[in-house]
Amino acid sequence: xxxxxxxxxxxxIEVDQIVTRFGDNTVHDGVSFSVGRGTLAAxxxxxxxxxxxxxxxxxxxxxxxxxxxxxxxxxxxRSHEEEVDGVRRRFGMTFQxxxxxxxxxxxxxxxxxxxxxxxxxxxxxxxxxxxxxAQAGLHADVGSKMPSELSGGxxxxxxxxxxLALEPEILFLDEPTSGLDPITARAFDALVRSLVDxxxxxxFLVTHDLDTLLTVVDRLIVLAxxxxxxxxxVAEVARLDHPWIRSYFSIRTMIDGSPVRTDGS
Numbered sequence: 001x002x003x004x005x006x007x008x009x010x011x012x013i014e015v016d017q018i019v020t021r022f023g024d025n026t027v028h029d030g031v032s033f034s035v036g037r038g039t040l041a042a043x044x045x046x047x048x049x050x051x052x053x054x055x056x057x058x059x060x061x062x063x064x065x066x067x068x069x070x071x072x073x074x075x076x077x078r079s080h081e082e083e084v085d086g087v088r089r090r091f092g093m094t095f096q097x098x099x100x101x102x103x104x105x106x107x108x109x110x111x112x113x114x115x116x117x118x119x120x121x122x123x124x125x126x127x128x129x130x131x132x133x134a135q136a137g138l139h140a141d142v143g144s145k146m147p148s149e150l151s152g153g154x155x156x157x158x159x160x161x162x163x164l165a166l167e168p169e170i171l172f173l174d175e176p177t178s179g180l181d182p183i184t185a186r187a188f189d190a191l192v193r194s195l196v197d198x199x200x201x202x203x204f205l206v207t208h209d210l211d212t213l214l215t216v217v218d219r220l221i222v223l224a225x226x227x228x229x230x231x232x233x234v235a236e237v238a239r240l241d242h243p244w245i246r247s248y249f250s251i252r253t254m255i256d257g258s259p260v261r262t263d264g265s
Contacts, residue, residue: 010037012072012170012202018057019066020050027053028064029226035219037169040196040203042213045223046244051206052096052174054223058204059093059172060084072169089117091170092163096178099159100147106133106158107143113165128165136161137191153184157191164195171195173205177212185209189216210248 011034020028027050035041045051056062058069060076069076074087100109107129114125130140136157147155156176163171176192177185193216195201207213213220213234220237222230224244230237238249 011035012037013041013058013204014070015054015058015067016070017067018054018064018069020053020057020062021065026226028067028223031067031223031226031228033221033228033231035202035204037202038196038200039218040193040216041205041219041221042217043204043206043221043223044208044213044248045229049223049226051223055172055174055204055206059091060088089113089166090168091172092166092168093172094156094159094163094174094176096175097155100155100162102147104147105143106138106145106147106150106161109147109158110143110162110165113162117166129161132161132164133158135164135195137187151184152179153181153188156180156188160191168201170202170204173203173207175207176205177207177209182211186211186215192216 013035015034016032018028018031019026027048031054043051043054053062057064058071058076060069063077068078072087072090074083076084076087079087100106101112104112107126110129110132111125114120114128118125120128129143133140133143138154138157138161142150142154142158147158150158160171160173160176171192173192177188180188189212192203192205196203196218205212217234220230220232220234221228222237222245224242229242230240230245237245
C-alpha cells in the first residue's frame with residue numbers, strides 16, 4: 001500500500017541536494033527526496049552508488065560535502081549538538097551485521113540505550129527490555145544469551161529490539177535481510193511491516209533484496225549516476241525504461257519465471 005510518495009508536509013526525513021565526494025570521485029551529486037510519516041521506504045542502487053553512506057549522512061555519522069539532511073524537522077549538520085542528540089533519541093538504527101556488543105548479553109545490549117539516555121530505574125528497564133524483545137519476535141529467554149550464541153536471524157532481531165528501546169518514531173535499517181535464508185528474511189520483513197502498520201513507525205531501509213521490495217515496501221527510491229533516478233511505488237518504478245532498473249527487476253523472471261507485477265497489486 002503506497003503512502004505519501006512525495007513526502008509532503010508531514011515529511012520526517014528530508015534530504016536536500018546532498019553532494020558526497022571521496023577524492024576525485026563524486027558519489028552523490030545533488031541527491032534530494034523526502035519521506036512521509038508512517039511510510040516503509042526502501043533505498044536501492046548499484047554497487048558504488050553510496051546507499052549506506054547516504055544513510056550514515058542522514059543520521060549524522062558522515063558529513064556530506066554539500067546539502068542538508070533533516071530528521072524530524074532538525075537539520076542534522078547545522079543544529080546544535082544538544083538538539084541533534086535529542087533527535088537521535090527519537091530514531092533507531094540497525095547496521096548490516098547487527099553491531100551488538102559481544103561482551104554483553106542480548107538483554108544488556110537492548111538495555112544500553114535506556115541506561116544511557118533515560119533515568120528509568122533498573123527494574124522498569126528490565127521490563128521494557130522484555131517488551132522490546134517480544135516486539136522483535138524473541139522470547140524473553142533469549143535475553144540471557146550472548147550474541148555469539150544466536151543465529152543470524154536472531155541477531156538481526158536482537159539488534160532491532162535494541163533499536164526499538166526508546167520507542168523511536170523512525171527506524172533506519174541497513175541491509176536488514178543480508179545474509180539471511182529466504183524464510184528467515186521474509187519473516188523479518190513481515191515483522192518490520194507490522195511495526196509500520198501497528199505502531200505507525202516510519203522505516204527507511206537500504207536493501208538489495210528484491211523480495212523485500214515486492215512484498216512489504218510502500219515506496220522505492222533508486223540511486224544512479226549520483227542522483228535519484230526514480231522515486232515512487234515499487235510497481236511504478238519497475239515500469240521505468242532504464243537499463244539498470246530493467247536489469248534489476250528482470251532478476252525475478254530469470255530466477256523463477258515470475259514477472260514483476262506492475263499493476264500496483
